Amino acid sequence: MTAVTSPDAVTEPRPPAPPPPVGPPPVDAAPHRTLGLVPSASLLAGGALAAVWFWVPLTLLIVAISSIPSVIGFLLAGMVFIYVMRAVGYLERVRSEAVFGMGIGVPPRRRSHYTGFQGWAHQLWLDVSSARFWLSTAHHYLRMLYDATATALALALLTFAFLAPAAAIAIGHSDPDAGLRFLPTPVAFVLAVLAVIAAGAVVVFAPALDARIDRWLLPPSPTAALQYEVSALADARAGAVTSAQTERHRIERDLHDSVQPRLVSLAMTIGLAQTKLDTDLPVAKALIAEAHDDAKNALVELRNVVRGIAPTILSDRxxxxxxxxxxxxxxxxxxxxxxxxxxxxxxxxxxxxxxxxxxxxxxxxxxxxxxxxxxxxxxxxxxxxxxxxxxxxxxxxxxxxxxxxxxxxxxxxxxxxxxxxxxxxxxxxxxxxxxxxxxxxxxxx
Structure with a gap:
């Protein structure tokens, strides 16, 4: 079976490649828009969803804490809580990009070096013990509370604007002996107009603070990014050291197991040929031919060892x-x-x-x-x-x-x-x- 290669692969000599970038990707967290139909709709939708969604992660957290004695219930509820909040963090970044046009970089995430079930469990622990996770959770709840408060305030102002004039008119036409008192009708109408204006202002301008919350809590903090970078560099350095040691041991083993025995055999064959040159020329010629074959085999083994260090074809083609x-x-x-x-x-x-x-x-x-x-x-x-x-x-x-x-x-x-x-x-x-x-x-x- 033949190998299938990409037709657009480049094989000509390359210029020196730039080093990989260090640290998290650049963050363009400046909002491109905070006013308009989309930010206002996002605010109102967030306020409406908060009435139900506010309790879902909180209930999972409470169930996890209350289930600590049973262990299994704690683990299950905690696992669901972690996955839910990770999904929420992702959706919040998508929402921020779609609503405000902010290119918020993803915070660095520590990755488990284990595999299988152990790697999965260790990754959950790394996630829940990270500042990134709880910062995202804090952002989610703070933004939800703010959206719910702003939406409730706008709704309360609109309710007052519709009910105040009607109440003033109804009480104004009621029996004076009933003892009902309310705002004078003209004042109620003026306040109703002001309430409508205030409600509109809340809906229009409140998303600006929403964007600030995103900029405050969604991007990775400089300290967290620096800590992650230090940890990643330390891990890379440890990997480089152990990799170099492993490679050195491999070269030593390959030389000892393959090249060295052939060179020893070559030396012994040449030595025997020297002793036969004067007494038995045909045997000496046969020994020299055998030594020649051993030398060629040793070269093949040596090429294999060198290929494991630095394949020439990789740098050339x-x-x-x-x-x-x-x-x-x-x-x-x-x-x-x-x-x-x-x-x-x-x-x-x-x-x-x-x-x-x-x-x-x-x-x-x-x-x-x-x-x-x-x-x-x-x-x-x-x-x-x-x-x-x-x-x-x-x-x-x-x-x-x-x-x-x-x-x-x-x-x-x-x-x-x-x-x-x-x-x-x-x-x-x-x-x-x-x-x-x-x-x-x-x-x-």
């Missing part, structure tokens, strides 16, 4: 061509493998090297351990988020996972390498298969 070479080796080893690549441009060296090693190591595991009948590699650059998505799939038996075992350094090394590039790495491999290895890498702009 790009990631598309380098992956095609890796997939071709997988095809030659007996596992039909397809390659789908979408790379409209060259990427930074670090990103291309990381993606190459993810695919190379994953396919090596497939050919050696998976017992697969087919495999596929997908590499796609998402230009909207400027992130590279790498996926390696095989239909063999599963059970692959990232462990700390000294005998299972392949996937752990990939996880460390991807973390060093400030990306995310995951392995999905149930016991019966299939296995899916995914990596997501940030790219320079």
């Amino acid at each position: 790009g990631l598309d061509a380098a992956l095609s070479s890796v997939v071709q080796r997988a095809n030659n080893s007996g596992v039909p493998t397809t390659l789908n690549v979408h790379l409209p441009r060259r990427l930074p060296d670090e990103v291309e090297a990381c993606a190459y090693f993810v695919v190379a190591e994953a396919l090596t595991n497939v050919t050696r351990h998976a017992g697969a009948t087919t495999a596929s590699v997908t590499v796609r650059l998402d230009e909207d988020t400027n992130r590279l998505h790498v996926t390696v799939f095989d239909d063999g038996h599963g059970g692959a996972r990232v462990t700390d075992s000294e005998n299972a350094t392949g996937l752990r090394g990939l996880d460390e390498r991807v973390r060093a590039a400030r990306g995310t790495f995951a392995v999905s491999s149930p016991a019966t298969g299939p296995t899916i290895v995914t990596a997501e890498l940030p790219c320079g702009s």
Whole structure:
């Protein structure tokens, strides 16, 4: 089976790539509009929804707290509360963009480095313990209370504007002996007109404060962004250190297990040939021929080791061509493998090297351990988020996972390498298969 590559991949030499951007994306949080039909409609809709929606997350939180002794009820209610508030935070950003035209950046979110159920549970804990989560919750309730208050005030003023003149007229025509008192009719009409104007002013101008609440609580705070950046850099540095150590141990192991024995055999064969040159020339010639074969095999082994350090084809012709070479080796080893690549441009060296090693190591595991009948590699650059998505799939038996075992350094090394590039790495491999290895890498702009 042949590899399928993208026709628009670029293979010419590249200029030096800019470094990846540091920190959260720039935030354009200045409102483009705070007056108009859309902001006013958003205010009124928020006030109407607050009458019901205000109690939904609050009820979930109360149920979770009151269910602490039962543990299961606490966990279920807490899990639903977290998911609801995460969805609310997303919807609030969409609403702010649609209503006020504000490009509010998404706050940095810490990602779990675990996989499977442990990764899911750890991610929930990271979310609920983050300032980002509670800041979004505070924004939601503050905006809801404000919208409900402004809507209720406007409704109360309109109610007064319609009822005050009618009450003044009715009481003015009632029996004086009944003892009913109200505003004089002219005063009631004047106040009614003022109430209508005030209600209109509330509906028209109140969204300006709504936009300020969004700007205050929705964007990531400078402190939170800085803390996240420090944590991400520390994690990347730790990943780089451990990745370098793992790579050094791999090179040492490969040299010790492959190249060194061949060189030792070569030296012994040449030594035997020297002893036979004067006494048995045909045997000496045979030994020299054997030494020549050993030298060629040693060169092949050495090239394989060097290829694992820095494949020349990657720097010369790009990631598309380098992956095609890796997939071709997988095809030659007996596992039909397809390659789908979408790379409209060259990427930074670090990103291309990381993606190459993810695919190379994953396919090596497939050919050696998976017992697969087919495999596929997908590499796609998402230009909207400027992130590279790498996926390696095989239909063999599963059970692959990232462990700390000294005998299972392949996937752990990939996880460390991807973390060093400030990306995310995951392995999905149930016991019966299939296995899916995914990596997501940030790219320079």
